[in-house]
Amino acid sequence: MGVLVTGVAGFIGAAVGRALLDRGESVVGIDNLNAYYPVSLKRDRLARLTGNFAFVEGDFAEMATLDALPAFDRIVHVGAQAGVRHSLDHPQDYVRSNLSGHLNILELARARGVAHLVYASSSSVYGGNAKLPFAVGDTVDHPVSLYAATKRADELMSDAYAHLFGIPQTGLRFFTVYGPWGRPDMAPWLFTEAVLRGHPIRLFNGGKMKRDFTYIDDIVAGVLAALERPPEGTRPHFIYNLGNDRAEELTRFVEVIEAATGKRAIVEHAPLPPGDVIATHADIDRTRDNLEWWPKTTLDEGLPAFVEWFRGYTGL
Structure with a gap:
């Protein structure tokens, strides 16, 4: 049926959308085109998304907007309010987009019965951990920014929804994408x-x-590799690091x-x-083993x- 990509005018969202279109998928994209940085750049990214693509300008923090979206059977949720430093002065932006918005995407996945929800987390969840490289099994209970705290909260909400409703989900902790x-x-x-x-x-x-600077093409390859491998079991939720391993x-x-x-x-x-x-610094052993992905x-x-x-x- 196709893939819903949130934040489709963003850096990662537009790149993922283009890759999905190139391999013959239909894509529904949503983005509110906010002014966190120049909207002209976002519109220029959107102009590259030609083909079987439907764009909805709207806010996924508004459930009514999500309810009206066309059909899809998988979700790549990479929309969020980004930026560690911005969160110091604009905390409500992160609560709305990263907490309420993520919850809305979970409810949408539940209502539509999606086959797989892949969502963006962040290396920021590791906080000031002294142990390097960061492994998925490391303790992530001490965020050093509100942005990091919202991303960790997203992971916990997703885990609860996987347990309660059996929604297959994969969280990807991105490392400094460029x-x-x-x-x-x-x-x-x-x-x-x-x-x-x-x-x-x-x-x-x-x-x-x-x-751990990670090139956008490698990130996109990791997102697609994850999308093709939905977790199974009674609590179908898995988290991976996507980093350059350096x-x-x-x-x-x-x-x-x-x-x-x-x-x-x-x-x-x-x-x-x-x-x-x-x-x-990302430990990508689990990603390499389970997703057959590594940075190039x-x-x-x-x-x-x-x-x-x-x-x-x-x-x-």
């Missing part, structure tokens, strides 16, 4: 634009931070941007903001590809 058509509030965009314009970039914690120093990240742009970065140092963590794109390949796209898209 690539063409990415978000303007994330480091690849911010740093690339600053370097090209000759503006300073801010390195937090003296640049002594590590991130923790890259932020200083090396800057060096790759410098090489790709041919310009030196002007660096300003700043303290670690509230809600940020020093390092992320290194930072040295993916970041220059982003810079090339960015220069073409912005004209810088």
Whole structure:
């Protein structure tokens, strides 16, 4: 019948929607096109979703909007209010989208009897865990941001619905996704634009931070691999890490941007903001074993590809 993709005008949602269309699926997409970052970028992503695609501009936090959607039999729920730092000053945005919205998607899945619900979680749920790499079985009871707390709450709500109503669900903990058509509030965009314009970039914690940067094509492949393998059993709910399996120093990240742009970065140092963590690193053994998925794109390949796209898209 097709796939419902929430947040379809977003970075990951648009990429997943395009991949589903390319393999012959029908796609129903929903997005409220909010102004968290320029709506023009979201509309440009939507313009690439041609084919058997139906777009609904609406808010999945409104149940009446979901009830009116066309037919589908699977859901990829990647819509959310993103951003750790934004959650410090706009907590209600996260309650509405990430908590009420996720609950609405669960109720929709229950009402429609969907075959599988794949939803986005986040590496943020690991909080300030000192043990690296982060494994799915690690304790995730101490979030360091409201964003992280809402994503962990989503996982718990999904587990309850799998237990109570037998809804097959897969949660995917994404690790720092980047690539063409990415978000303007994330480091690849911010740093690339600053370097090209000759503006300073801010390195937090003296640049002594590590991130498991994961290229968008690898993330999409992981989402599709999960979608094809709904969990079974009396509590059909499973969680996986989708990461690059490498923790890259932020200083090396800057060096790759410098090489790709041919310009030196002007660096300003700043303290670690509230809600940020020093390092992320995904243990993907479970993902590799169960989904037959592993990342294929290194930072040295993916970041220059982003810079090339960015220069073409912005004209810088």
